[in-house]
Amino acid sequence: MNWIKKILFPVFCLFLLFGAVACGIYDFKGSNISKDVETFSVDLFGNEAQLVNPQLSLLFTEKLKTKFQRETKLHLITENGDWRFAGAIREYKIEPVIIDNNTGASQNQFTIGVHVVFENEKDPTKNFSKDFSFNRTFDASKEFSSVENELSDEITDNIVQQIFAATALDW
Numbered sequence: 001m002n003w004i005k006k007i008l009f010p011v012f013c014l015f016l017l018f019g020a021v022a023c024g025i026y027d028f029k030g031s032n033i034s035k036d037v038e039t040f041s042v043d044l045f046g047n048e049a050q051l052v053n054p055q056l057s058l059l060f061t062e063k064l065k066t067k068f069q070r071e072t073k074l075h076l077i078t079e080n081g082d083w084r085f086a087g088a089i090r091e092y093k094i095e096p097v098i099i100d101n102n103t104g105a106s107q108n109q110f111t112i113g114v115h116v117v118f119e120n121e122k123d124p125t126k127n128f129s130k131d132f133s134f135n136r137t138f139d140a141s142k143e144f145s146s147v148e149n150e151l152s153d154e155i156t157d158n159i160v161q162q163i164f165a166a167t168a169l170d171w
Contacts, residue, residue: 033072033168036122040074041081045114049092056089056152060114063160072168080121083167087116090131094144097137110144111135112155116163128166134158 045061047054064085068074074083091113096105113133120126134155138147 033074034122037082037120038075039077039081040068040072040083040085041077041079042068043079043084043086045086046088047092048088048090048115049113051092051094053092053148053152056092056112056156059152060089060156060160063156064163067160067164068168071164082121084119084121085116085163086119087114089113090115091133096140098140105140107137108140108144109135109137110148110151110155112152112159114159114163118163118167120167126167130166132159132162132166134162 042061042065045057045064047057065076069076074081089112091111094108094110096107097109098105098107100106111133112135113131115129115131117129118127136151136155138144138151
């Protein structure tokens with residue numbers, strides 16, 4: 001009787017796992033992309049913020065492309081994909097967040113905000129136009145240029161993940 005539990009339970013679990021994957025509802029990365037969506041395209045995200053980092057436009061666009069190439073089965077095409085991403089970097093700012101009466105700002109907050117227009121050719125009810133942003137604080141005694149690349153990288157990774165969750169994970 002005990003051997004039945006040892007054999008049947010793992011076999012049952014395998015059937016459930018293969019059944020969920022075969023249905024196309026979920027894959028191992030957790031995406032929820034319809035089988036009829038095969039391609040995606042990403043327009044260059046321009047810089048529309050008051051303060052501009054000239055490299056950020058291309059960096060952000062490439063990170064978004066890479067995320068979908070690595071974590072989905074979608075094929076990147078130059079334009080008119082089943083899923084289309086466009087938009088602009090609208091916020092790139094540094095502002096004091098913690099003020100010390102003696103020395104002024106002790107912490108600064110760096111924020112990047114991106115406006116995204118997502119078009120789903122296969123299911124237009126999923127289309128959206130919305131803003132995504134993320135921020136990080138840093139010690140005000142540091143020159144922004146000494147932390148800018150590291151913070152930009154972390155912030156853009158987070159924003160790309162938010163966009164991925166809003167589209168591929170349908171959150």
